[in-house]
Amino acid sequence: MTDCIPQLVFSFYRHQPIRADFSGGQITSDAGLLPLRAFDQRHHLTSDLAQRLRDSRQDDRVRHGSLALLRQRIYQIVAGYEDANDADRLRHDPLLQVVADQPLGLALGSQPTLSRWENAPCGRDIVRFHDALLDSFIQVCGEQVRERGEILLDIDSTDDPTHGHQQLSFFNGAYGQHMYHPMLVFERHTGCLLAARLRPGNASSHARILPMLLRLMERLLSTFPGVKIKLRGDAGFAVPLLYEFCEYFGIQYAIGIPANCVFQRRAEPRQQRLKRRYRRTQLPWATRRGGMTL
Numbered sequence: 001m002t003d004c005i006p007q008l009v010f011s012f013y014r015h016q017p018i019r020a021d022f023s024g025g026q027i028t029s030d031a032g033l034l035p036l037r038a039f040d041q042r043h044h045l046t047s048d049l050a051q052r053l054r055d056s057r058q059d060d061r062v063r064h065g066s067l068a069l070l071r072q073r074i075y076q077i078v079a080g081y082e083d084a085n086d087a088d089r090l091r092h093d094p095l096l097q098v099v100a101d102q103p104l105g106l107a108l109g110s111q112p113t114l115s116r117w118e119n120a121p122c123g124r125d126i127v128r129f130h131d132a133l134l135d136s137f138i139q140v141c142g143e144q145v146r147e148r149g150e151i152l153l154d155i156d157s158t159d160d161p162t163h164g165h166q167q168l169s170f171f172n173g174a175y176g177q178h179m180y181h182p183m184l185v186f187e188r189h190t191g192c193l194l195a196a197r198l199r200p201g202n203a204s205s206h207a208r209i210l211p212m213l214l215r216l217m218e219r220l221l222s223t224f225p226g227v228k229i230k231l232r233g234d235a236g237f238a239v240p241l242l243y244e245f246c247e248y249f250g251i252q253y254a255i256g257i258p259a260n261c262v263f264q265r266r267a268e269p270r271q272q273r274l275k276r277r278y279r280r281t282q283l284p285w286a287t288r289r290g291g292m293t294l
Contacts, residue, residue, distance in 0.1 A: 028095035052128040152188035170201035205236025
């Protein structure tokens, strides 16, 4: 019995016939990962991360090393395949085998293998992973930071919807869904992720932000003396403890204020003046003698 290969014929191009079929052999649509793998190799990013992971598996039973599994998982996510189930198909993709330094034709880790590996790290491993994020930022962007003379920390929480009975998945009234509520800290100028924390879905926006920032500040202040550190966040972080933290470390901060009727009433005249100025100048700001008015 002969297998039939599907073919599609298009008639909109009159100059010559066009036919599409699926007989191209072993091909990939994710070749854009190759420049990222070259950047990774240049700065030893995944190799440094893998060295911080404890591998408690028995050596005689290991078919896929931690470095190969780490690269497989990271590059799958980068390519848009967030679900570990995608590994059952993509483990045979030649491009992913190349970026994971796996010999062509030798399958990568399966979904059960990745799931066991992802759930193996302990709390100490996660702390070391956080330190690795900061190490990578200092290594790759340190000179750029010193030239600019400024670090701008963006703190924010985000929603990670859940669709089953995952541990610590709770309903969040602000988002109207069952979810996790991760906390993220980015450096705005470079776009580098400096810290991340997975939290229960019902955690408040500012929960556990001070321990994250404290660990960051100790390292940033010692590595970049004389560099200004600024912080900004939305109204979810408008808590006195964070103000006191910033003032203690000399951090300039801009944090949103929760809306209320008194604030809105008092701000209304200024908002109207700014709207009229914008209609007149088409600029979000106007220069005055002695400085700039926002």
